Amino acid sequence: MQLLEFSHILIIYLVAVNIFTLTLMWWDKRKAKKKEWRVAEATLLLLAFIGGALGLLFGMFKFRHKTLKRSFQGVAIIGLIVSLIIYWIAFRILTFGPVPIV
Numbered sequence: 001m002q003l004l005e006f007s008h009i010l011i012i013y014l015v016a017v018n019i020f021t022l023t024l025m026w027w028d029k030r031k032a033k034k035k036e037w038r039v040a041e042a043t044l045l046l047l048a049f050i051g052g053a054l055g056l057l058f059g060m061f062k063f064r065h066k067t068l069k070r071s072f073q074g075v076a077i078i079g080l081i082v083s084l085i086i087y088w089i090a091f092r093i094l095t096f097g098p099v100p101i102v
Contacts, residue, residue: 006093007093007094010090010093010094011090011094013051014051014086014087014090017047017050017051017052017055018051018052018054018055019055020047020052020055021044021047021048021052021053021055021056021059022052022055022056022058022059022062023055024039024043024044024047024059025044025055025056025059025060025062025063025065025066026059026063027039028044028065029059029063029064029065032065041066041072044056044066045072045075045076045079048075048076048079048080048082048083049078049079049082049083050083050086051083051086051087052083053076053079053080053082053083053084054080054083056076056079056080057076057080060073060076
């Protein structure tokens with residue numbers, strides 16, 4: 001029963017962090033058009049590194065935001081690699097259960 005609860009929390013977290021990151025990309029693009037206060041790039045990239053890279057990349061291309069900034073793209077790709085590792089670990093935990101500590 002405890003694993004079932006953990007798996008639900010894990011799935012909810014991964015979905016939520018990607019939706020939140022996508023929403024922040026939309027918000028930042030909106031603010032950029034109005035020349036108002038913006039979301040820090042470090043915040044967006046941090047979210048990519050903690051599992052939100054799919055939301056970040058989808059937002060980049062959906063809203064055409066930060067697609068010309070090569071440095072941002074490079075770090076976003078590294079965030080995607082880290083996120084893919086997180087997704088793989090989550091999949092393994094959900095499929096086979098937690099790895100016992102020896």
